[in-house]
Amino acid sequence: MNKVEELRLERQKLMDDFINNRQPQRVPIVSVCSTWAYYYKGYKPIDGIKNDAVMEEVVRAIYTDFYWDIVEIGPVVAYRPELFEILGGGTFTFTEEGLHQTNPGAIAVMEPEEYPELIADPYEFLLHKIYPRRFKLFAHDVDFETKFNGIKEIFAVRGKIAEQMQRHNEIAEKEFGLHNTISGLVLAPVDFILDYLRDFRGIMRDIKRQPEAVREAGMVLVQYALDEVEKIKPEPGKSILIPMHLPTFLNPKDFEKVYWPSYKKLIDELVARGHNVKCAFERKYDHLFDYLQELPKNRIVGVFEDDDLRLVKKKLGNTMAIQGGITTQELNFCTPEQCIDICKAIIDDLAPGGGFAFSTNKAMISASDGRAENLKAVTEFVREYGVYK
Amino acid sequence: MEDKNNTHNNRQVLEKVAREIMGAKTPQEVEKAVKELIRSFS
Numbered sequence: 312m313n314k315v316e317e318l319r320l321e322r323q324k325l326m327d328d329f330i331n332n333r334q335p336q337r338v339p340i341v342s343v344c345s346t347w348a349y350y351y352k353g354y355k356p357i358d359g360i361k362n363d364a365v366m367e368e369v370v371r372a373i374y375t376d377f378y379w380d381i382v383e384i385g386p387v388v389a390y391r392p393e394l395f396e397i398l399g400g401g402t403f404t405f406t407e408e409g410l411h412q413t414n415p416g417a418i419a420v421m422e423p424e425e426y427p428e429l430i431a432d433p434y435e436f437l438l439h440k441i442y443p444r445r446f447k448l449f450a451h452d453v454d455f456e457t458k459f460n461g462i463k464e465i466f467a468v469r470g471k472i473a474e475q476m477q478r479h480n481e482i483a484e485k486e487f488g489l490h491n492t493i494s495g496l497v498l499a500p501v502d503f504i505l506d507y508l509r510d511f512r513g514i515m516r517d518i519k520r521q522p523e524a525v526r527e528a529g530m531v532l533v534q535y536a537l538d539e540v541e542k543i544k545p546e547p548g549k550s551i552l553i554p555m556h557l558p559t560f561l562n563p564k565d566f567e568k569v570y571w572p573s574y575k576k577l578i579d580e581l582v583a584r585g586h587n588v589k590c591a592f593e594r595k596y597d598h599l600f601d602y603l604q605e606l607p608k609n610r611i612v613g614v615f616e617d618d619d620l621r622l623v624k625k626k627l628g629n630t631m632a633i634q635g636g637i638t639t640q641e642l643n644f645c646t647p648e649q650c651i652d653i654c655k656a657i658i659d660d661l662a663p664g665g666g667f668a669f670s671t672n673k674a675m676i677s678a679s680d681g682r683a684e685n686l687k688a689v690t691e692f693v694r695e696y697g698v699y700k
Numbered sequence: 701m702e703d704k705n706n707t708h709n710n711r712q713v714l715e716k717v718a719r720e721i722m723g724a725k726t727p728q729e730v731e732k733a734v735k736e737l738i739r740s741f742s
Contacts, residue, residue: 434734434735434738437738437741438710438711438714439710442710442738442741443710446741449710451709455712455713458709458710458713459713459716459717462713462717462721462737463717466721503742507742535739538735538739
């Protein structure tokens, strides 16, 4: 076994200990450097989409210039404008720089009275009702050959994305000994309805006017989510990632009624199959901590975007491992010394006993998600200071 | 009014993709591949 693989296995163990709330040798340092990496090197994400050599240059630069143990999100751009041009629509729009964002008005193509159809058969509902509305390629007046050839083109584009992902993983693991901690991604069922079918205004109305339908649809969509990760084998130090979007906007009563049942069922089933689960709690969740305490113990990683991590540790430290430490705003606006002070304090308060990994509070996507000198300062600091004695 | 032919058309297209591009052979494999395709567009 070569030294790079030894290093990767050492880091895998760090992550395995962290996830299972055991004290590792030191605090793992997790990279969520996404498309920020292109700006760091003077490029834009579109340059990486168009040119494999630029992607590789950016990937090597991020992993050479900053210290990491773990890769969670890398710089490869997963969504490309050409995919949606071929499909003739979609829920995203793209900036000139190659970043994607939600396309206003493009999500809510499901009518509120269609919950029974969604519940009866989500797959047929998507194929028969949603996709013809969302994608010109699937419209009723498009002929068979055009659809088939369009899907072939989509496969070709997806193949290029997959090749870049594989290349990134090879570089990260075999050249830098980094452990890749994410094995798959699913949406919580009710977030699927929010993000792909009803949009925010629609689902908030549905929750008030027909909560039982939203709840039941969520329960049916648990299997849809499980189908997505069926082929993934559980591995130590790896997790299935669940980004969470809606709960920050829900009061506890509505959360318990419509979101929690399917979310809890999904997580329980993933854990029963041997997986760890990483929940990205986007925005604030302190109003729901009592529920989160019921999640399976020592199989969950919580990444909290806006919550006070000290309060998280107090309320949830016995249930889940906690990842974070510095916000992208702090990384962008503070001095290196201030950033180091922030990291020192968070390690002092969260690291004792284990169950803490360092990262930014969310993915570094745009140029303003951090200054390079700050990122360098904090990763080097945590590497030295985060050793358990 | 949605065209019922569209339902069969979309499903038939995905079944052809499942067989000719994804290599599915048995009815069970074809159905699994079709579901994978449906999920891939969401």
